[in-house]
Structures are given as C-alpha cells and as structure tokens.
C-alpha cells in the first residue's frame with residue numbers, strides 16, 4: 001500500500017494518474033497547501049522541501065517503508081517498481097528519461113511561472129507575464145513539433161514522460177496559461193488521446209472537490225507564496 005501526499009494540482013495529478021495507470025493500491029493523504037499543511041513537522045519529515053506530491057511506499061526496498069519526493073523521482077520509482085511505462089531497452093529508456101527530465105526541469109517550472117504571473121501574482125507585471133507566456137508558447141511549440149512525428153512524447157508508446165506532461169496541458173491549466181490549443185494541433189490530438197484513458201480520468205478526479213484555479217484568498221496566497229508561517 002502506498003500513501004500519496006497530495007493536493008489536486010498538475011504535479012499532484014502526475015502521481016494520482018501514475019498510480020491509477022499502474023494499478024497500485026493507494027491511500028490519498030490530503031495536504032492542503034492553501035492552508036499551510038505542507039509545513040507540518042510530520043510532512044516535513046517526509047519532504048523537507050514542503051511540496052506535494054510525496055509518497056510513502058510501505059513495501060519499499062528491503063520491504064521497509066520508503067518516502068519519495070519530487071514528482072519525476074516518484075514516477076521513476078513507480079515505473080521501476082512495476083516495470084510499466086518505462087522501457088528496459090537503453091535507447092527507448094533514454095528517450096523516456098529525456099522527456100521526463102524536460103518536463104520537470106523546463107516545461108513544469110516555466111508553465112508554473114506563467115500561471116503565477118497570469119493568474120496569481122497580486123500585481124500584473126507585464127515583463128514577467130510576457131517572458132513566461134512567451135516561453136510557455138515556445139515549449140508548446142517544441143512538443144507540438146515532436147508530437148507531429150510520433151504518437152507520444154518519447155516514441156510509439158505512452159510512458160511516464162506523457163504522464164508527467166499531460167496534467168500541465170490539461171484544459172483548465174491551458175486556460176490559466178491563455179493557450180489556444182488549436183494553434184498546437186498535435187498537442188491537442190495527444191492530449192485528447194490521453195484524457196480518453198479511464199485511468200487518467202480517475203487520476204484527474206482525485207480530490208477534485210477542492211480544485212481551485214486562480215484568485216487565491218489572502219491565507220492561500222501566504223501559504224503558497226509567503227514561505228513557512230511564523
């Protein structure tokens with residue numbers, strides 16, 4: 001059994017989707033990041049960087065509990081545990097890892113800043129909005145290009161690279177990022193294929209009751225952007 005420390009954000013969705021796709025039983029532990037629960041000592045003991053997603057695998061290596069944080073590391077851990085969505089053949093595996101690292105190091109952080117300055121920042125800063133919106137559109141162009149040559153990001157097969165990337169390109173997040181998906185038809189085709197998967201629909205609906213995009217209240221703003229409470 002795996003504990004999933006979670007809040008319904010794109011980074012959280014990566015792991016709820018992966019657990020659903022892999023058929024692993026899990027318990028959702030809600031960490032309300034809008035109310036500073038990520039700073040509670042019990043959670044910090046699992047992830048000193050105070051961010052969801054984080055997992056505890058009660059049957060980790062050596063059959064002992066094992067905590068993993070950082071969504072890319074969690075996806076890799078789960079793929080290796082189950083032998084799913086990450087090929088063993090070195091070239092195919094390398095291709096998946098490249099696109100997984102591209103998501104966690106480039107696409108996720110840039111899209112995150114785009115959403116921050118377009119939707120959450122208390123003041124509208126044109127320089128920041130233009131910089132991150134332009135970079136987001138550039139990254140859409142990169143994936144639109146590769147998805148014009150193959151069905152999934154790393155090749156012919158659906159992989160943890162797609163699982164990492166899809167939640168950041170899902171419809172509500174695209175709206176937050178002011179992305180017209182019609183301008184990126186290959187991404188649209190890929191996203192529609194992924195969102196037709198039953199496991200993806202289940203993963204995206206975990207704790208959907210608390211899903212909130214944009215216009216955080218003052219307490220949420222402090223919790224998310226103000227650092228550890230006094």
Ligand SMILES: N[C@@H](CCC(=O)N[C@@H](CS)C(=O)NCC(=O)O)C(=O)O
Nearest residue numbers: 009011033038050051052053070071
């Ligand atoms: N690089 C991290 C990013 C995780 C992340 O940014 N999580 C956000 C929600 S999407 C969070 O928990 N923020 C709360 C905080 O920073 O205090 C990953 O990929 O897991």
